[in-house]
Amino acid sequence: MSSKGFSKELTALAVPLALQSLLNALVGASDALMLGRLTQDAIAAVSLANQISFIMSLFSGSVTGAAGVLIAQYWGKKDHTSAKRFFGMAVRYTTGVALVFFLLAFLIPEKLMGILTPEPELIRIGAGYLRIVSFSYLFSGISQCYLMMMKISGHAKQSVWISAMTVIVDMTVDFFLIYGKCGVPALGANGSAWSTIAVEAAALVWCLIWAGKKKDVRLDGKSLCFFSKANEKDVWKIIPGMLASALSWGMSMTLHSFLMGHMGTDATAAASVTSVAQQLIQCLTAGLSGGAGIMIGKLLGDNQLEKAKEYGKHFWRVSFWCGMINIGLIAVAGPLVYIFYVLEPQAKTYLICMLLFSAAYMFAYAYNTIITCGVFPAGGDSKYDAISVFFATWCFALPLAFLACFVFKWPVIAVYIIMCLDEIVKVPFIIRRYNKYIWLKNLTRDEAGT
16 A cells, blocks of 8 residues: 555656656757757857856755755645745745856856867857856746745646746747747847747746745745744755755766867767757656655655655665666657757767667666655755765766876767766665665754744
8 A cells, every 4th residue: 555655646746747857858959959950060059058057057956955855844744834934045045046157157158168168169159148048047046946846835737837838938939039930030049048038037927926826835025034043054954965966966067068079069969969868868767856855855854754764665666667768768769869950970970879878877867866866865865966976977987088088089989988987887886875774864843943
């Protein structure tokens, strides 16, 4: 019966989260697809430029993730007042993060692009894109906080509708602005930037309208401005681990782009398209990971430690089957992206090899994401992921990849495989951490905010 209850609860939560993740990935995929039908330089430049918003999302995601751990536990405890206070804290922090990245992308886009690639044409296209898209940063962080509250409060389906709307808006605006249809001037890569602003603004407006009708999640001035040393202390126990993990992993992804960017436009374009395919496939894993964090977090907040322990065991099996499904999805997505994108012959050869290796990469990714990013942080164990990324990525995969690229001058595919080995080498070490049950903790206070 507990297994049936687990499956029912996971399906009700993970399916909407996976759909939302898929729809969000489709926004990026549609941008890449339409730009890919334009020029190879356009897709490569925008892919590199979006590393800036990716880095921003690591900071804001760490804040919303840390706040989400506590919100889920207090929600399970049915202390909605404390949950709203942590929600307000998340909104304040993410707004500050967004403002910093907006100023950087708007004022010095050429310097940011120059860090990512030496190609003058890619810098020119990417800088123009960055200066425009930077305005979307001011909306995206806040809307992510509201989407987090939707999932925790049992309104995950609402987030799916919002994401569906963003896909429609993005594809429609992209079509008119990138190619210049019905008298609208063709803006190329800059058209994609304007569509991103429209998408993020529309998503935030929808979130605010929805939250205004829900008393338990409506963010009033009192909750937004509430300050408590105890609450700050609780959330900052979690943020450093999540931020260290996110930055370590995220900066490694940026260095992946850096390595490919210094191996030529063909390598950059192929890696960009492979990344799009991976992002689409990762949606199921992201949904299951999010579901794991919320389900276990609520049980821990309600002091149901044995049931949370049982759910943790179930997620081991879920991770295995998710990895197998990821392999199957690679087999389906690979031919599709190969057909749709306009690439040079050499870039297409690179693409095939990268997609083949992605099968093993995506299997390992399922374990690392569901267990270390879902189960462990639910009880406050946010440090392990940072530790595993440090050793597997920064002490192993990246040093070898840099040597292969700049010293040994190995082929593009050899460098790509080496720099992606980090996800695979992390898997055997997860079980030891799990069996310590550091993650099996109730983090709530009897009187939060005091």
